[in-house]
Amino acid sequence: MTEDGTLSYCAGGVLRITVEAEHYRIEAEDLKNLLFYGRVSPIIEDRPQATAVAIEGHAAMNASGKAVMLHTRAGSYIVPLVSFQRVARGEAISAPLFPLIPEAV
Template structure:
């Protein structure tokens, strides 16, 4: 999983660039995430051109939520999970920073690769 980038829109929303895909968090959802700690939907626009007709749709691809310690925001998408410090997210949302890095999170239980962070799963994977 590759690292991503968090950037600000002119309207005050956030753009999440991960693995050549562009996702968005709406400005009102960014405010609710920062000030109230409410999870925010992460959306993606898809534009299709067929026979000269342009159609588009907006889908919810995941969500962003403040972690239980309150010091970082975890972004859950279909492609995986990323984390960004809350301080960095606030600076980008306020326009003080142009962008911030997103750090990939390793899944807690990676059963597809035969690895696990729990002792029971690790014993099973190496037997």
């Protein structure tokens, strides 16, 4: 089974999301709002030389509160809350992202 994406911890409490050739990040302050208050947080395209911030998606808790859903231009993914928290605290280097499969109509 191949990995669809990776969530990893970076300096300053930033979380980096890597999906194929796309790179995104969730800023530390937005991460706190997501984990402590359940607020939807912006996902920003990670471009080192960029002068402007480009919001390319959002992160939100799922309805049960047991996972975090990441919606980006590259697709929608889910990661268990426990794994997300371990990476956010720096206890784990990374966690795999799983594709979020839409419900059958």
